[in-house]
Amino acid sequence: MEFGLLGAVEVRDRGALVEIGHVRQRSVLVALLVEEGRPVPVDRxxxxxxxxxAPLRARETLYGYVSKLRKLLELDIERTPAGYRLTVAPEQVDLFRFRAxxxxxALDDALGLWxxxxLEGLESEWFDALRESLHAERVAAELDRNDLALAGGRHAALLPALRQSADDRPHDERLAAQLMLALHRSGNDAEALRHYDTMRRRLADELGADPSKPLQDVHQRILAGERHGTGPRQLPxxxxxxxxxxxxxxxxxxxGTVVITAIGGTGGIGKTALALHWAHQHFDAFPDGQLYVNLRGFDPSxxxxPPETVLRxxxxxxxxxxxxxxxDARAARYRGLVAGxxxxxxxxxxxxxxxVVPLLPGSDVTVLVTSRLKLAGLxxxxxxxxxxxxxxxxxxxxxxxxxxxxxARVAAEPGVVADLVSWCGGLPLALSIVAARAAMEPDFPLAVFAEELREQPLDALDAGEIGTNLRAVFSWSVAxxxxxxxxxxxxxxxxxxxxxxLAAVAALLDLPVAKARMVVRELENAHLVQQHVPGRYRMHDLVGLYAADLPVDAGxxxxxxxxxxxxxAAMALEPFKALPEHESSHVLAFSGSAAAMAWFDAEHACLLTEQRQALERGAFDVAWLLGRALNPYHLRRGxxxxxxxxxxxxxxAAEALGDETKQATAHMCLGADYVEMGESALGHSHFERSLELFARTxxxxxxxAAxxxxxxxxxFEGDLEKALEHSLRGLEKFRAAGSEIREAEALNEAGWRYACLGRYTEARTxxxxxxLLNNKLGHSEGTAATLDSLAHIAHHDGRHADAVAHYREALALYRELDNSAEQATVLEHLGDVHAAAGDGAEAREQWERALELYEKQGRTTEATALAARL
Structure with missing residues (x-):
């Protein structure tokens, strides 16, 4: 059975059309289908x-339609306390296939479904709004497809469709920019500039607005005679x-025409040096840009x-x-952009x-790959x-x-230099270390270094493995x-x-920061560590492997x-939540939420690695604390x-500790995370385990909290009645516990869910x-969240000025807290209020700011929906 919504509403059984009855009966089917298995209350x-x-006996008529649809299409339309629920596989509905x-x-395939x-033939205010929203999704997909075609050099083939679309949508500035680029790249700058002038006058006369910055930028690029030959310049x-x-x-x-070159060889042999030297020699051969990434294939730390990260x-x-x-989606977009x-x-x-394979462009783009392995598959x-x-x-x-x-220095000791070359075995990394040490001591004769090498000669290098001679070079350097x-x-x-x-180095060495900086500077001078960004240090992978084998006790x-x-840092973000103490002779202090978030941003990867290592070595209290304390940061960054x-x-870690409260907390948070990721069944299994464990206390x-x-x-799953029920039960528990902070948060969340159900009087109370309670306690995060709820209530009460004031107060607090996830949400809601008040320009400005944050945070669902609205 297949359901078609992207056109006249139709149902097909094994390809044959099925008669689905009166227009209202079709409307009931579609109103249930679009919810993707979520229940729809009868009133809705x-x-x-x-x-x-609605007719006088609308409910009875609705029940009749549902009964007929069950029998006619053999559909499982379930009646639940939250309303009717219709569940079908996403691939059965063309709308869901389009979105996937x-x-x-796969934009061509997606647009081919229309x-x-x-929803042709369905009539109501709700269907009109839904139809408009779906049309916006289609337009967004068409515009994305145009961008790919332009990036792939298919401007000439695209021109007829762009001209027709520009006539149909005369105020679409993104479309206008695409048409101008296609004309420009087809050598028709005059028509491109005329189209811009027409668009500019139309916007001014009909909307009282200037062209958007992206459209102005395209105009300026054409005026400047920009060629389609600029691109990223990432080569080191x-x-x-x-x-x-x-x-x-x-x-x-x-x-020649072979576009992929795998440069093999063992570590330290000079693969990257060769690739970069050749690339810079042929820089002019790649006028459209050079992309570079270190894939860290043999990084010990x-x-x-992942290819997905590189593609981003x-x-x-x-x-x-x-x-x-x-x-797959990123690889397809990447191939389209670099094609031609x-x-x-x-x-x-x-x-x-x-x-490597997902990163291959699939076109005549030249690719250099370096690896210690031969990459026979490539x-x-x-x-x-x-x-x-x-x-x-x-x-x-x-x-x-x-x-x-x-x-001069080499000529002064020719025999010694020959010895150095011999003992280094022609390995570029070994030669670099010898030369670095000699350069650091310009007054020493080279014989000093040759004598040290003589006492610890280099062994032959085993192809593809770290040979003992390399260890000897590192040993000599450390000595x-x-x-x-x-x-x-x-x-x-x-x-x-x-x-x-640097702060972590100071703790590791148990030294003051200033002293630790001087020690690490000596390692920098010996090329054993690199300060790749101010205040952060890393080792080359081979150097790190050697250092890891040294007999030291790090404690x-x-x-x-x-x-x-x-x-x-976590306490700076959530000062009212208790966390177990942990002693260290090196303690960091944070002036507020922004400082803590900045530290989390810089240290995030290190913290996750340290948590994994703590778990492996049995430091379960540390592994637990790291996971628990990272949670508020993860929530604020999405x-x-x-x-x-x-x-x-x-x-x-909690299971190893035998601590059921910690286990329950972990299950509780995993439940929420999995639900947000779309894995509801797994999420609810964690919730059930959480309640089971909490019940023992x-x-x-x-x-x-559960x-x-x-x-x-x-x-999140659309069951607002159930959400309110859990909110009220949670409020009772927090009051019983005497936790005013949690009570304040629970009051707001219950109020929010009353508002979502349209019960605004209770919501406002x-x-x-x-x-009042959040302000009394000085709980800024709770105050911001409550202001957001009150703004929502004011908006739906028609009190737009109050809504704007509340949202702006919430936004200011979230900025102070550096909570970018909530900033994005509030900005979108603020735009909604301005739109409802008739201020379209201000609404658009807020939505665009929200969209930028959604995209940075990887919140694809929110970003896609908001982009379609824009």
Whole structure:
């Protein structure tokens, strides 16, 4: 059975049309279908089907239609306390298939599902509004498809459709910009500029508005004669002392039409140096841009970078504002954007063919891939040319040392230099370390360094593995350090994170920050660590592997530091929530929410890694605290997937501790996260386990928290009555516990759900009580949330000025708290009020600000819906 809504409403059984009865009966079917399995209250169904023109016996008529639909189509239309529920598989409804294809980036397939005007033949105010919304979704998909076609150089083929669409939608500025670009790239600047002038006058005469900034930007680019040859320039700088590799460079030059080149070779052999040198030599051959990413395939302190993450970064670099969700959708958008362009993509340090394949453009774009492995699958399955690197020829190694140390110094000790070249075995990394140390001591004869190498000679390098000679080079380098710096090097090898802050280094070394900075500076000078951004340090992967093998006792100083710091940061965000104490001799203080959020932003990856390591080594109290304390940050940044990862580790820690209260808390939060991610069944199984565990305790506050989470989940799933029921039960529990903070939050949430059910008198009473209590307690987060609820109530009471005032107060508080997730939501609601009050320009401004935040936070559902409205 298939249901068609994107045109005249129709039902097909194995392809054959099924007669579905009177227009009102069809209306009932559609009103249930569009809810995707959510219940629809009877009163809401009546309003959707008839609006204000409902007949006297509308309820009985509705029941009759539902009964007929059950029999006629053999549908399972369930009657629940919350209303009627119709559940069908998403692939059975063309509207849901359309949306899924749009998310995947298959825009041609998505638009091909439309057969005409959506919901044709259905009449009511609700259907008119829904039809308009669906039309906006279709237009948004068409515009996205136009962008892909333009990015792919298909401007000429697109022109006829763009001209027709521009005639149909004369006020669509995004469409106007697309038409102007297509005309410009077809060599018709005059018509493009005329179209802009027409659009500008039309907007001024009919709407009293100026063209939007994006449209003005396109106009300026055309006036400036911009060519379609600009793009991202992401290549790192070439290595300053690159020498040799003439044969390998020639092999890359003769690659011809082979667009993928896998550059293999062991760690430290100079793969990246070769790729960057060749890329900069041929910079002008790629006028449309160069993309670069370190895939971290062999990084000891981080997992290989997922292709989905890389694609997001590439799409942003290519100018995409809206990033689709999912690997396939991002890969499709990426291929469309680079198609037909003369570009270079450098994929550095790949772990496997599987990691690389989604990043291949599928066009004539040149791709360089570096890896320690030969990537036979890339060669066999994708036509890659393999260029394998060996050690440097002795003459090239000699030339390298001459370039690095100066010809006079090298000429003064020719025999010693020959020894250095020999013992380094032609390995570029080893040569770099020797040269760096000699450069740091310009007054020392090179024989000093040669003597040290003689005492610990390099062994041969085992292809594809870390050879003992490399360890000898690192050992020699560490031996040249002061005792304090050598100890610091070994301790940094125990960190296990991709990078580390100066404050964390100070805690690890148990030194004041100023002293720790001086110690790490010595490691920087020896090229053993790199300060890649101010105040944060990382090691090359091979250096890190060597350091990790050194016999040092790091104790628990770093874990204690992170545990104490994350607790302090979480308490700055939620000062009224109790967290277990954790002692550390290095304590961070946070001046407020903004400072705490900034610290979380910088340390997030390190905290997750530290939590995983704490769990592995049995530090279950630290693993639990890290997961618990990360939760408020994840909520404010909309990082639900990360929150799930953190709570799963915290749950394992709680189980190891045998602490049922902690287990229940983890299950409770996982339930809410999984519901938000669309995995309702899994979410509710966690809720059930949470209640089961909480039932074994007399902790009223914990019971209240469980009901609070389930109320949120019920609201998210559309069951407002159930959400209100859980809110009121949670309020009772918090009052029994004597927790005024939780009581204030529960009052607001109950008031909000009354408002969502249209019971505004009760809603206002609850929320005003909540505001008084929050203000009494100085609970800024609770005050902001309550102001948001009161604004919503005022809006629906028609008190637009009060609504705007409440929303602006809430927004100011959320900004002080650096809660960007709630800022976005409030901005959208503020735009709604301005729209209702007839101020379209102000509404649009607020919506655009909300959309920008939604997109940054990866909130695809909200962003897509709001973009369609805009």
């Amino acid at each position: 169904l009546l309003d959707r089907v008839w609006g204000e023109r 294809l749009v998310r995947q980036g 057969r005409g005007q959506a 700088a070439p290595h300053p002392w690159f020498t040799g590799r003439a044969d390998e460079l020639a092999a890359l030059d003769t690659s 981080a997992e290989p970078t 970064e590439f799409l942003e670099a290519l100018g995409e504002d809206t990033i689709p969700a999912g690997l 362009r003369r570009m270079l993509v450098l994929l550095d340090n790949a772990r496997s063919t599987e990691q 060669v066999a399955g994708h036509g890659a040319r393999s260029v394998s690197l060996d050690v440097l020829h002795p003459a090239d190694a000699h030339e390298f040392l001459t370039a690095r140390l100066g010809s 040249a350090l002061s005792d304090e710096a050598a100890r610091a090097f070994g301790l940094l090898g125990t960190v296990g994170t991709a990078d580390v802050s 628990s100083r770093l874990a204690d530091f992170y545990a104490a710091a994350v607790r302090a 990082r639900t997937s990360d929150d799930i990862d953190a709570w799963l580790m915290a749950l394992r 007399d902790d009223h506050a914990a019971h209240g 009901h609070r989470s389930m109320a949120w989940a019920a609201e 609850f929320c005003e009580d909540a505001l």
